[in-house]
Amino acid sequence: MSEGEYKVPIKEPIKTKDLDPDFKYEIADTYLGRHITACFKCGACTGGCPVGILTEIYKPRQIIGEALLGMREKVLTGGELWLCATCYTCEDRCPQKVNITDVIIALRNMAFREGHTPEALIEQARNMVETGWIQKTTASMDKRREELGLSRLPKMAVEDMQKIVKATGFIKYLYKKEDKK
Amino acid sequence: MTDFALFPGCLIPTRVPSYEVSLRKTAERLGVNFVEMENLTCCAPVGVLSLDYLTSLSLGARNLAIVEEMGLDTMCTPCNGCFEGLDRTATILNKDPETLEKVNEILAEVGKEYNGTITVRHLAEIYYDDVGIDKIKEMMVKPLDALTVGIRPGCHLFRPIEVIGIDYSERYFFLDDLIAATGAESVYYKHRLRCCGGLLRNVSGDIVEGILRKRLIELKEGNVDCVVTVCPLCFLQFDLGQKLVERKFKEKYDLPTLTYSELLGLGMGLSAEELGLQTHRIKVDKLLAKIG
Numbered sequence: 001m002s003e004g005e006y007k008v009p010i011k012e013p014i015k016t017k018d019l020d021p022d023f024k025y026e027i028a029d030t031y032l033g034r035h036i037t038a039c040f041k042c043g044a045c046t047g048g049c050p051v052g053i054l055t056e057i058y059k060p061r062q063i064i065g066e067a068l069l070g071m072r073e074k075v076l077t078g079g080e081l082w083l084c085a086t087c088y089t090c091e092d093r094c095p096q097k098v099n100i101t102d103v104i105i106a107l108r109n110m111a112f113r114e115g116h117t118p119e120a121l122i123e124q125a126r127n128m129v130e131t132g133w134i135q136k137t138t139a140s141m142d143k144r145r146e147e148l149g150l151s152r153l154p155k156m157a158v159e160d161m162q163k164i165v166k167a168t169g170f171i172k173y174l175y176k177k178e179d180k181k
Numbered sequence: 182m183t184d185f186a187l188f189p190g191c192l193i194p195t196r197v198p199s200y201e202v203s204l205r206k207t208a209e210r211l212g213v214n215f216v217e218m219e220n221l222t223c224c225a226p227v228g229v230l231s232l233d234y235l236t237s238l239s240l241g242a243r244n245l246a247i248v249e250e251m252g253l254d255t256m257c258t259p260c261n262g263c264f265e266g267l268d269r270t271a272t273i274l275n276k277d278p279e280t281l282e283k284v285n286e287i288l289a290e291v292g293k294e295y296n297g298t299i300t301v302r303h304l305a306e307i308y309y310d311d312v313g314i315d316k317i318k319e320m321m322v323k324p325l326d327a328l329t330v331g332i333r334p335g336c337h338l339f340r341p342i343e344v345i346g347i348d349y350s351e352r353y354f355f356l357d358d359l360i361a362a363t364g365a366e367s368v369y370y371k372h373r374l375r376c377c378g379g380l381l382r383n384v385s386g387d388i389v390e391g392i393l394r395k396r397l398i399e400l401k402e403g404n405v406d407c408v409v410t411v412c413p414l415c416f417l418q419f420d421l422g423q424k425l426v427e428r429k430f431k432e433k434y435d436l437p438t439l440t441y442s443e444l445l446g447l448g449m450g451l452s453a454e455e456l457g458l459q460t461h462r463i464k465v466d467k468l469l470a471k472i473g
Contacts, residue, residue, distance in 0.1 A: 031273075031280075032234060050376040054391045082384050085392070086227045087376030088340035092350050101341065108231040117232065120383035125232055128223045135191045145194070148202050148457045153194055154219065160243065160291040161222045167287045170236040 019070035033106030045090035058083035132156025187215035190260035199457030203442035226266035241270030259304035261412035265337035268301040317362040328365040331405035335412025370403025379414040
């Protein structure tokens with residue numbers, strides 16, 4: 001292969017002074033991320049990933065690798081985390097039982113608390129807290145249900161839900177950018 | 182057969198009412214007794230788990246506590262999202278007293294307590310394990326032998342393996358037996374247990390439609406008459422989503438999608454109208470003609 005044919009872009013070198021060596025332990029300290037340090041970066045996860053096959057941006061091995069290296073900023077703010085479709089194929093195929101999807105979810109929890117979550121997911125969660133339904137509901141849904149002989153949509157326990165999200169501290173992160181609800 | 186507390190979730194009642202109609206009508210005929218649950222909260226699925234672990238467990242546990250209050254020990258949900266969320270919650274809390282205590286501290290705020298006694302099961306498991314293949318065969322009045330079917334079990338019916346309690350997910354699958362019980366043939370097509378991308382719908386339309394298109398092409402190559410799923414999100418992907426893919430890539434698939442309950446209903450002699458199949462975006466007329 002001649003030099004010109006090499007297509008993979010050369011990345012900026014990773015500087016050790018930018019790394020947070022404790023990041024992996026922070027992840028390993030969570031229930032979902034507890035197996036991260038078992039990863040030996042074989043790539044079975046990326047090989048079976050239905051998203052990774054379509055886009056260069058999301059490769060599970062890369063995210064786990066960056067997390068292990070301590071690239072805290074890049075992992076939590078880069079947005080790649082949110083492209084996992086949570087099909088759990090990687091967990092199934094991982095020879096080290098890293099529970100990769102769970103690690104991704106643990107990382108998402110951290111990113112959420114630091115304010116780096118796609119707006120669509122925030123909106124969905126707010127909809128859940130405010131109406132009880134994670135899906136937006138409309139009057140036409142009740143009409144259609146009636147036509148099919150189904151009862152109206154049930155009433156959700158919105159008040160209880162709000163007490164719970166308050167007790168877990170969830171609500172504080174969900175509305176942190178704007179005025180308090 | 183024991184009574185089941187029915188947790189219908191949000192996607193089925195709001196977006197896929199034909200699934201609800203068919204599951205209720207078939208359950209009645211199969212002797213499955215669902216007890217309605219009231220005063221529920223969201224199941225807090227992956228979308229919520231992704232933001233906050235403890236919130237997801239707590240909201241899930243509140244729903245499980247309601248099943249305990251009803252004096253039942255099993256919750257049945259027809260939704261893969263709810264199944265993943267609630268089964269995970271039950272699997273963790275039923276064997277981890279420390280986390281259970283933490284969750285119960287939160288539930289105390291709403292006057293509830295979960296004692297770790299509930300098993301969460303997917304509707305498909307109830308069909309297979311409790312109703313059984315023989316009973317389903319017995320109930321079929323209209324042979325569906327002419328149909329070839331591509332299954333879409335929906336990832337969360339059999340993954341994560343740690344929560345489901347199996348060694349490996351990509352093997353023989355009980356949904357095939359359920360399809361065979363109706364007389365239809367479940368075709369082995371490429372990547373049939375792979376993700377449809379549905380949960381990325383809110384995050385990246387391009388990726389979702391790319392994944393879905395791959396699945397549609399594979400189904401077409403498998404020469405199936407229709408897609409059959411037990412997951413409402415798969416249903417929305419292959420029904421409404423199929424339309425979006427067709428428009429975006431200027432292609433035509435015209436692949437009707439049924440939920441397993443709807444297929445069962447057709448085999449039991451229920452009409453398409455009774456099952457609410459007119460609410461599907463991809464018309465099922467071709468399919469009905471084939472069944473006769």
